[in-house]
Amino acid sequence: MGAVAAGTKIPCRVGRTLDKGDFSILHQLTWFNMAVHSNAEYAKNTWFKERSLAGPVIFSVVDGLIHHADTIAELLAKDGYEIYAYIGVDNMKITSPVLFGDTLRAEAEVVDLRPTKSPERFLFIYKNKGYNQRDQQVIEYQTTMMVTKIG
Numbered sequence: 001m002g003a004v005a006a007g008t009k010i011p012c013r014v015g016r017t018l019d020k021g022d023f024s025i026l027h028q029l030t031w032f033n034m035a036v037h038s039n040a041e042y043a044k045n046t047w048f049k050e051r052s053l054a055g056p057v058i059f060s061v062v063d064g065l066i067h068h069a070d071t072i073a074e075l076l077a078k079d080g081y082e083i084y085a086y087i088g089v090d091n092m093k094i095t096s097p098v099l100f101g102d103t104l105r106a107e108a109e110v111v112d113l114r115p116t117k118s119p120e121r122f123l124f125i126y127k128n129k130g131y132n133q134r135d136q137q138v139i140e141y142q143t144t145m146m147v148t149k150i151g
Contacts, residue, residue: 003078004081006111007109008075013034013102014065017103019100023053026060026061030054032059039051046150048099051100052099058094065105071127078098080149083145087123091141092100092139092141095136095140097138098132103133106128106129108127110125112125113146121147121148122145122149123145124144127143128142
C-alpha cells in the first residue's frame with residue numbers, strides 16, 4: 001500500500017492567528033462585506049457580539065493551511081503523483097464562528113484516489129476539517145483534485 005490510501009492523515013504544519021487586519025483584508029479581497037462581517041456596531045447586536053469571519057473566507061484560510069508548504073503535493077509525490085487541477089469542493093459546513101484572535105489549524109485525511117477515463121489522470125479526494133485554538137471544529141468539507149502519474 002502506498003502513501004496515498006484512504007484513511008491516510010495529511011499533516012498540517014502550521015496554524016494561523018487571525019487579527020483585525022486579516023479580517024479586513026480577507027473580506028475586502030473576497031467582497032464578503034455583509035454587516036455582520038464588516039460593521040462593528042451592527043455586529044454588537046448579533047449573537048456573536050462582534051464581527052465574525054465569513055464562511056467562504058474561513059474556507060480559504062483553512063484550505064491554505066493544509067496546502068501550506070506543499071503538504072498535499074509532497075504526499076502525492078511519494079507515490080509518483082502531481083497535482084493537475086483543483087476540481088471542486090463538496091459538503092462544506094461551517095460549524096462554529098471564527099472571531100478576532102482565533103488561531104486556526106487544519107486536519108485532513110485521504111478519502112480516495114481513483115482512476116479516471118484517462119489512464120494518466122486520477123481523482124484525489126480528501127476531507128479537511130478546521131479547528132480553532134479551543135479545538136472547536138469551525139469548518140469541514142471534501143475536496144476533489146485531479147492528479148497525474150509522474151513518469
